[in-house]
């Protein structure tokens with residue numbers, strides 16, 4: 001069993017293979033020169049804590065040894081030979097596989113604008129990226145974040161909490177256009193503005209110049225922003241090149257079926273790098289979410305061992321914004337009907353029902369305790385394809401749990 005990519009999904013898969021009873025060799029290959037670690041803290045604790053808390057490991061050397069997982073660290077897989085069932089690693093070594101799992105993740109999308117060599121531009125995907133940002137943000141420092149998505153906003157919240165002066169430039173008409181309904185995005189925007197972050201929407205960045213040791217961000221409308229660091233958070237692209245060179249099917253990620261099998265029955269894929277069909281939706285989806293990566297990794301491992309089980313978990317995502325949490329379960333479309341439920345000072349929820357009344361998504365923003373509980377019940381309802389009464393959903397005196405029947 002060979003796994004390419006030692007992130008959330010790959011490491012979960014390696015552990016699950018052992019837990020699933022596989023006794024043969026498990027090889028986990030990662031091109032980062034460190035033990036596997038969690039990415040969510042990179043935009044949170046690693047930036048906000050006064051002293052760097054260090055990476056949050058997914059597995060210690062002792063755990064890897066105990067599970068007999070051969071971890072090849074700092075090695076890139078260059079080639080898959082599907083006919084010979086081998087992969088070639090950067091040092092030229094060839095490894096044979098019986099089953100291969102691709103968990104190659106995603107990388108930050110680059111801005112396609114001119115930027116002068118001296119400007120300080122960062123993206124955030126790895127621990128090294130987080131350290132580079134962490135070294136600069138601090139009291140009196142000017143940070144410009146390009147992109148009002150989750151990562152950009154988490155960086156903004158972390159930088160402002162360290163005393164930096166922060167501006168977020170979003171090209172779209174509002175924040176979080178891809179993932180969050182407008183009403184929820186407005187609440188999050190208000191939270192950022194109360195915390196001192198300046199937000200400009202419809203802000204098209206034209207180029208980034210160097211200006212006496214600082215970066216000058218020039219907008220299409222000629223406004224400019226000086227920054228000690230520009231953090232670009234404009235989405236991620238799946239790492240599909242290895243799979244593509246091996247002629248596996250690709251469509252917004254490595255194409256897998258509901259059992260996470262690629263177009264080659266001996267090769268599986270999971271996590272941010274794959275797109276998959278889901279019984280709840282009539283389109284192929286690709287998620288960039290921590291829990292999905294972890295659970296898909298484990299599900300792929302089970303199927304590599306022959307379980308042949310479809311992956312059916314309801315999509316779920318969380319983001320920390322200051323002392324509040326944002327959680328989203330399911331997926332909604334523009335035609336879905338929104339039902340608001342206020343939790344007063346504890347937060348706000350929105351439920352999304354199809355025109356025929358089926359609950360397909362829920363999102364909440366507020367205190368962790370209140371939001372997590374309600375989203376958990378909503379997630380169960382979404383998974384069961386229930387059509388709860390909208391009036392009851394809107395009424396905070398009705399316990400959501402009672403709508404499950």
Ligand SMILES: Cc1cc2nc3c(=O)[nH]c(=O)nc-3n(C[C@H](O)[C@H](O)[C@H](O)COP(=O)(O)OP(=O)(O)OC[C@H]3O[C@@H](n4cnc5c(N)ncnc54)[C@H](O)[C@@H]3O)c2cc1C
Nearest residue numbers: 005007008009031039040077104105271272288289290293
């Ligand atoms: C800053 C940040 C904050 C986040 N916060 C949240 C959050 O709050 N909530 C949430 O739900 N999700 C969050 N996420 C998303 C979550 O971390 C990802 O969905 C998850 O890490 C994806 O796991 P993965 O294993 O698919 O990919 P990755 O974790 O990216 O792992 C893929 C690994 O494969 C390696 N690799 C690629 N190609 C090769 C090759 N050819 N050979 C060897 N190795 C290779 C890559 O270098 C990488 O180490 C965050 C992500 C980031 C970057």
